[in-house]
Amino acid sequence: MSASFVEFHDLRKSFGAVEVLHGIELAVQQHAFVVLVGPSGCGKSTLLRMIAGLESITSGFISIGGRVVNRIPAKDRGIAMVFQSYALYPHMTVRENLAFSLEMAKIKKDVMKARIERAAGILHLEPLLERFPAQLSGGQRQRVAMGRALVREPELFLFDEPLSNLDAKLRVEMRVEIKALHQRLESTTIYVTHDQVEAMTMADLVVVMNDGRIEQSGPPLDLYDNPATMFVAGFLGSPAMNLIKGTVATDGSAPVLDVGDGLQLPLPAGIREKPGAEIVYGLRPEHVSIGPPGSGLPATITLVEAAGWETHLYADMGQHVARIVSAERLNVAHGDHVSLVPDVSCAHLFDATTGARLSID
C-alpha cells in the first residue's frame, strides 16, 4: 500500500462572506486516478485551483508528498494543470507552446528537447510540431494542452473538465487516451468533471461532491452498488436510479411501501423502519423487469428507446415515472399496459428527510 500523496484536512474556502467549501477531508494515494464529480457550482474547480495554488486557502490545509503547501507558490508545487479552455498561445507553434514553460523554468536546451520529443511521441504530436493552434482540430489542441502539462514531468496532474469542448465521439476517444496515458506514466492525477460517465469509467477513486461537501468517495462500483446517500444514488448511473417516496405499511405481516394510487411496493423483510415512516425506495432501472400480466405493478409504457445493445423504457406507474433498462430487445410499444416486477433484493432505502441510506437487517 503506497502512502497517501495528497491530503486535505478540514479544508474551507470562502469568497467574501460566502463559504463554498465546507471542511473537505480526503486522502489521495500516490499513482491514483481520482475523479472529483458533481453538479455545476458544487466547488470542484475551486478545490482544484486551491491544490494548484491559484486560489488561497481560507482554513485547513493541503499537503502534497508529505509537505504542507498552503504557503508554497503555485510554481513550486510540482503540479501541471490542464484546463477546459486549452489556453494555447496562438502566435506560437506547437513546439514553442510545449517549450514555453520549460524556458520559463530555465531548463537546459538538451533536456528540453528530449522532454518535448518524449511528450510529442506519447501524444502523437510529431507531425504537428511546426503548426499553429489555429491549424489544429479540437482534439489536437487538447492533446497539445496535455503535452504542455506532460513536458513539465509533474508529480501531480490536475485536469479541469478537459473534454467538455469536444464532440461526443472525440470525448470518448480522449477519455480512453487519458486513461491509457495514466496507466503508462502512473502520475498521480486529480480530474474534475460534471459527467458521471467519465467519473465511472476513468477513476480508481470517485469523489462525489455536492454543495461544497464530499457526499461519498470510493471505487466506482462500490459507489454504484452502495450509494451512501440519495444524492449519490441519483447522480451515478444512466438512466438514473428510480427513487420513489412512500410510507411504510404492512400487508399481512410483510412490509410494503404505500406509494399512492393504491400502489404498494414490496419491501425487504429486514427493514427497521416502523409503519408510518416516510422513506425513499431506490431501484436501478436494470433491477426492474416486465413480468406476466398481473404479476407486478401495473404501468403504462410512455417511451421506448432502442439503444441497440439494450432497451430503455419509461412507464407511468400511478403518479410515478418508472425507468427500466433491459439487455433484451423487448417487444413493447408506447401505450402498452405492462406489469413491472421490482427485484426487492436489490432495493436501496433512504431516509426521506436526510437522504441517508437506511440499513436493512
Ligand SMILES: Nc1ncnc2c1ncn2[C@@H]1O[C@H](COP(=O)(O)OP(=O)(O)O)[C@@H](O)[C@H]1O
Ligand atoms: N472568484 C469567485 N468569487 C466568488 N464566488 C466564486 C468565485 N469562484 C467560484 N465562486 C463560487 O463558488 C462556488 C463553486 O464554484 P466552482 O468551484 O467554480 O464550481 P464547479 O467547478 O463545481 O462548477 C459557486 O457558487 C461559484 O459561484
Ligand SMILES: [Mg+2]
Ligand atoms: Mg468548474
